[in-house]
Amino acid sequence: MADENKDERYELQLIEENSLDNWLRYYWYKQSAEGKVCVLRRSVRALPRSYKLWCLYLDHLVEVVGPLCPVQYSEEYGKVCKEFELCLRLLNKLPLIWVRYLEFAMSMAEVTWIRRLFNRALRTLPLTQHHLIWPVFLRFADEVGGLTGGLIYHRYYTYDPSQLELVVEKLQAFKQLSLAAPLFETLINDDSYVSNLGKSPLDLWLEYFSLLTETSTQAKVDQIVSFALVKFPDQQGKLFVQWAMYYIKLRDYTRASIIFEDALKQVSTIKDFTMIYDSFAQFQDKRLSKLVASDDSDPQELDYRIACFEKLMDSRENLLDDVKIRQDVNNVDNWLHKASLTTDLRSKIQIYVDALTKIDPQRATSGLSKIWISYATIYEENNDLETAKTILDKAVKVKFNSPDELSEVWIHWSELELSQDDLPMAIKVMEVATRLNPKIPQLWGFYLDLVESTSDVEATCAIYEQLFTNKMATPLHVINYANFLEENKFFERALSVYAKGVTLFKYPVVFEIWNIYLTKAIQRQLSLERMRDLFDQSLDACPEAKDLYVLYSKYEEENGSIQRSLKIINNSLENVKGWDDKLALFKLAIQLCRDKFGVPTTREWFTKAVESLPPSKCIEVVIEFAKFETSLHELARARHILQHGAMLQSVDKSKDLWEYWNDLEITNGDKQTFKEMLQWKRRATDEFGLSRETKGFINDGRVNENKPEDEQAQQSVENPDAIDIYI
Template sequence: MSIERISLDSSSITDKDLPFEYQLQEDPYNLTNWLRYYWHKNSIVEKVYILRRACYQLQNSYKLWILYLDHRIELLQGLQPVGPYQYDFRLVNEEFEIALSHLNKMPMLWIKYLEFLIPQPDIRLTIRTFNTSLRTLPLTQHDKIWKLFLEFGDELGGSIGSSIYSRYLIYKPLEIELVLEKYLEFGDHSRSLDLYKLILNDETFISSKDKSPSDFYLECLELLQKLPPNSNSNDDDKIFETFIRQGLNKFPDQFGHLYTELAIYFTNHRSNILKSQIIYEEGLSKCQTIKDFTTIYESYTEFLEKLIKELMIKIEESPDPELDDELDLRLHNFEKLMDNREFLINDIKLKQNSNNVDEWLHRISIISDSDISLKLQTYVKAITTIIPQKSTPGLYKLWLGYSRIYEDNQDLQTARSIFDKATKVQFNSIDELVNIWLEWANLEIRQDDIDTAIRIMEVATKCPNNSKIDINDTTIAVQKRIHKSVKLWSFYLDLIESSGDIDETRKVYEKLFDLKIITPLILINYANFLEDMNHFEESFKIYERGLRIFKFPVAFEIWNIYLVKIMKRKVGIERIRDLFDRVLESCPKDLSKQFYILYSNFENENGLYNKSITILLDAVTKVNDDSKVDVYKNLILKLKETNDIDKLRSVYEDAISIIPIGKNLDILLDFINFETSLSEFIRVRDILKFSLKQKSLQKLWDVWRSFETENGDKDTFKQMLKFKRELNTPIEVDYTQTNIGFVKSSEGPKVSSINASENSNINPDSIDLDI
């Protein structure tokens, strides 16, 4: 391909052009004249010739220069800027330079020139032109240049591309992440590391891509691992290790990962096995979480397993005694690591909370029983490390376990000394101190020294001068509140009672009354103790004292036991009646059933049957609904012992009328059996009808069927089936007139209008018997 050269002389002017030439001679600075001349020409070369003359004449005309340069570029379209046409491209460059010397504030002119230069081989010229444009144009127009400049940098890549982006970072510091990506893309490790350090050291930096500081740190770490080694490997090692240790302080959540990466670095990059092993051990000893421990531990075990396998392969290929010794050492280290896993996990949990009693106890439990020395050391470390006020529950267990080791080894003096120190510890709760005193007493009991155990409990229960101390007041030391511990006094009572000292036992019980910590159980035990000593009246007085202290529902058991005991002693009837009247006056409805039945049985045993029945009749109106069934059952049993059939029948009727069918089924069936035994078959059928109208139960139908089979005939059986059919069809029945005394209503069933026509053709007596 050839290019038509542009003529720079007047040879291209023809006779047709003369009018235009004359106009230009008259007014050479008229833009319109030049444009008419330009439009007059048909050849692009001739047009370019006219435009070139115009631009040189009107040097500050932006419109002419753009038109002219566009045509110059058009003439070179499709040609390569190297080889035979390199000169032509250079000429155009010169024209651009001339244009820009007059119009250097026009950004589009710079852009056209830069776009024209980019494909050309002279990179220096292109970069120099980009720099000149940025220096020349105002800052507000730099964005247009930088867009093209960055595209040029992307195309070039390498160090030049990095340099371009470095300048761009000065222009737009917020684009640091974009520049970092380009550095990495161009393989500029040095600049990449500098940017990573800048980001990591800037605490105010906020990523536009939602990356966290640890994300940038890990990316930087990955880059460091890819760096080619320097001549001095020690420098590389120092840089890498320093960077890791800085990360450990700044990103503690990456602790396990960073230690693992450091160890792997010395394994893979330096083959420094010993250094890697030291780092793994250091990481395991310093990690604070189970997650970090798991990461380091698993990597460490893989590291050791790999070493052992490689060593075994070497031994197979070439046996060597030294390699055998090394293998034994490696295996020993591996087994030790596996055996210590539970201890290492326990170390981490204790680092997280050194006041965690359960973890200290667990640590002691995993120590071999044969290693008594280590167990004792661990007990001492636990006791001296834990702050009692901050400890988790169970601190007393450490003291007990510590003492038990000495006791088991017959060093009782040291065991007692430990208990003595433990009683002075400011435990979080009274129960912990109580357990210390109790176990100390048990130690003496195991030595068959009851007297010493009692003396220990005397010291434990000794009351301070201030008897109004609240046991729940945590602002007061547990040592000053322990005298109000029921658990402590109960144990003391057991010891005193077992000693057989009656007077001392009574003193202890009375002390509990004085301290106002008597419980219903201890009160009943006190009363039983006096009863065993044949002090019956004093025993009853204890019950009375308890009833003044405790109210319902707590008083329920006290009253129950008291009434049974006093009735057993057969004291005056009126005294016992007074007690029953007292309890029934204060007892809630839901608890009174037991006392009514007990009262009724008492009167019955004394031959007062009518009064016994009267009490139960009164109970029916006083107890709550859930208790009525049991009261009625007791009442019916007592009435059966008499011959008052009418009274018994009346009670039956009241029971099935008042109590819902689902709850009174036993009474209902008993009522049916009662009437059947009297051959009152009509009444039995009325009872069944009344009950089934309330609730249709299959069991009642079965009872009626059995009754008719034994006592009825064909007609009565048909009536039963008819009644059953009426209940199972949508018939409106007026139950409001149903008499509880089982007298049939004068009105028959009302048939609904919906079924009237259907039922009118049915013979109510036409029923198939199924017998």
């Protein structure tokens, strides 16, 4: 009775005012689902254009029938659909109502009716609201699949062309290949298209090709592959293999073999060649295996297949050379290697002809002359000398990249004449070669060898003089020219050649010529004044050449001028740069003093050497100095010198000095002197362990450790512990 009174209250409110709020309060008051549905059914009829009430009402209806089987309770489902239809008569422009209706309808088994319902929704709603319908429609398409699903997705493409890839993928999944093929072709022909699924253009094309093999004619497949080979030149191997596999699936083995063979002649990368060759070999191997396993195979066909397979195996290296040549037609080594693989004379000649026809001499790698020479050699070996000379005559007109290659052709031509014992003609060839190419040293060298072999002195000299005139002479030419004149007893002319040669070059190149020139002049016993003049000229040209100073010094010594000899060495120390050279000169001067001048002068030079040389070179002189004093029984002096040397370098770097000092004390010293030696050794160890690596002779060698040793030897500060070397 209480519930009826409350219902009556809500009913009276509705009588007073048929408003949305009153109906909602009434709806909220009801507790049971049936009560709520009843109130909502009355409300939508009382307020038929209330979107909110219709949504609540329809949602409740769907919630009530949702758990029920749509087939068994089709009548209940039909009632809900009628309510949806009633709502849409009044609110047909509201897309969310359509979405609710369509989602509810999808739970039913009426595919045709559902599809038409979707069509109604799309026709009724404006285009700007279709984006709310299509997600549900596509979900429906995914559920039904097949032709219906394919048509829905095909229609979706017209709504949103940006989803072309998705549409094509779905059409393939639904096996609607005839619908997918035209759209896929549109996709791959769009060069600006970027895959939404992260696929490369090649991936898309391969999918399209796979689709074509199931839907299109052979002519269409061939056309598309030909287009792809141009569009994807870096993927030719994969494309050719896919093309051949298509015909293998059709059991058109002849066409597949033709594709493989054409591919091997077209690809230009090793990767593509390897892929195609391996696939072709595998294809032939499988065909051969089937024939062998078959009991009724034709013996002739079996022999033919075996021959084809062996031919393919044998041709691999030759085919690979063709690929390398296509990669770079101007690579000479590839052509030469290809020619080396064949023993057939005609094939080899054709290879050389192709090479010389296709190679651009200005872009060719080194060795183009070898092709010309090898080409001519074929005819030489077959005694067709006229043809060989014709080829060489063409070759010498080629603009080779390198003059060395041109010289090789000319020299080979001359050697060809020599092989026929025609020395005059060989010389004539080189005469023409040097006249046309006066700046190629190899031609002049071979020309000289030929002319010298004739023993014609004047002709040989004329060629050498031509080299001087053309400024083509090298130091070796100067030396060879002079030796040639000496061998023919023209000694003065030989010396004049050296005199001319030393004017052509600068130090250090000219040093060797001066060295030989001065040696030869001494042997010829030129006058003292003339020799001194030559030596002075040589030292002006080669101021750093130690060997020339040594040679000059010995010459003066041998001619009785000991003072000049020592003066030359003294002067050399100012010009010679290397410390090894300076050390050698000091040794020479010291030995000269010991032999010719006596103790005081020798001590001066020892002292000068120790003061001038860096520690690493000085230790050797210190030891020799100490030995010199020991030989004079000046042991105190020797010990002072060794004490000085001990402080030049670390103990590890002066092992020879300490070994000599140790032997000196054992032989000539006593307990006290040996103890002093050990004290100096400890002092040196402590000194270098705490501070520096090197010390000067008179001054403390506190120097910049980052500077070279040569500079360190010249930088010093005053050292109060320095010994007085002039004892």
